[in-house]
Amino acid sequence: MTAWTVLIPVKGLAAAKSRLRGARAPRERLALAFALDTTRAAARCRAAGRVIVVSNDAAVREAVAATGAETIGEGPGGDLNAALRHASAAVRAGDPRAHLAALTADLPALRPADLAGALAEALRHPRAFVPDAPGTGTVLLTALPDAGLAPGFGPGSAAAHRASGAAELRGAWPSLRRDVDTPADLAEAGRLGLGPHTAALGVMSQDMQGTVATFDDQTRSGTVLLDDGTELAYDTAAFDAxxxxxxxxxxxxxxxxxxxxxxxxxxxxxM
Ligand SMILES: Nc1nc2c(ncn2[C@@H]2O[C@H](COP(=O)(O)OP(=O)(O)OP(=O)(O)O)[C@@H](O)[C@H]2O)c(=O)[nH]1
Ligand SMILES: C=C(OP(=O)(O)O)C(=O)O
Incomplete structure (x- = not known):
């Protein structure tokens, strides 16, 4: 399996996630938890050979290093795309044939299998990208060894990446596409299942309710339909508890x- 080098850019926490004011936990703590959950899921993805967090924030780098992931500074550019260009150049200086992937750090519901699915598809294109769930932003941008990453992140980045010739990947990958900018996005991510760092902040502590859709009295397990139409399974242990x-x-x-x-x-x- 191809071992991708996954770059995860993380903005300084003081400026991060401005649109999350009013959520149930402080913005800085949410931004760090999102980054740690994104990094953790990437590290567990079999297609990821190296996971490198790109940040100038000392607290971010310390917390990430404690999880075993690598970190690198942003270099002099001062914005997201400059940080990614700097990190890409540093990786390719040591490994000119590196497969590069830039993954945004605001994916607290990310599942390793969704990332693996997208990276497998990305092998078919010199450059490729995955738009976020609304379709306007970008959550993943990839480059094979003979291509440069040429990041065009920022507002409207899906259109920018499309226009730059990157192939749009069309798999479902719901946990990969669910980036979190607003409290409503966080609720969506909560429905998909938050990673442990974000879950530990108690942001989803409101109870969920639904109606029983199936119940098997032999196995004492079944499914519940949430009010938004999502079907969730419960197993024997959950029922017995x-x-x-x-x-x-x-x-x-x-x-x-x-x-x-x-x-x-x-x-x-x-009850
Ligand atoms: N290293 C680095 N990462 C950045 C920078 N700007 C944004 N990012 C990261 O890029 C990803 C996408 O950024 P946004 O979704 O705009 O996140 P944000 O800037 O924290 O949030 P808003 O304040 O709501 O725009 C996130 O993982 C950010 O942490 C930057 O200047 N340097
Ligand atoms: C920086 C980006 O993220 P957002 O749209 O979430 O600000 C982007 O999608 O390129």
Missing amino acids: SDLRLLRLGQRVRLETGADGTVTGLALPT
Whole structure:
């Protein structure tokens, strides 16, 4: 399998995630948790040989280093694209044939398999990109050994990357496309299942509710339909933790979920 070098740019925390004011945790802590969860998922992706966080922020670099990922400074450019050009040049100086991928650091629901799927598709194009869920931004930009990364991140970057000749990758990869800029984005990411660093901030501590869609009384497991139409499975352990004897179809339940978004407990809304 091709070992990509994944560059994850992280802005200084003092200036990060300005649109997240008003969320249930301080902006700086959210931005750092997003970066740590993104880095953790990338490090667990089998297609990622190296994961390098690109940041000038000492607190970011220290926290990332503690997880075992590499860090590099931004160089003199002063913005995101300059930081990525600097990091790309540093990587290619040591390994001229490196496969380069730039991944934004605001993907707290990222699953390694979604990233692996996109990187596998990216092998078919000299340069490729994955737009974010709204379709206007970019979450992943890739370059094979004979191509430069040529980053064009910023507002409207999907159009910029398309115009630059990068191939648009069309897989679903919901956790990869779910970047978080606003409290509404964070709620969407929570529905996909937050990584442990973000989950630990308790931002999704409101209870989720839904109705029982299936219940198998042999295995004591089944599925619940959330109010937004998402279907979530609960397993035997989650049911057994609930102290309920059975569930009726259509019954209203409150759900507890773990850091990875899986259901860990069920209760009646009144309990
Ligand atoms: N190293 C580095 N990373 C950056 C810089 N600007 C943005 N980033 C990162 O690039 C990614 C996408 O940036 P945005 O979604 O605009 O995030 P943001 O700038 O923190 O958020 P807003 O204040 O809401 O625009 C995030 O991972 C940021 O941390 C920069 O100047 N240097
Ligand atoms: C910098 C970008 O992120 P956002 O649109 O989330 O600001 C981008 O998509 O290029």
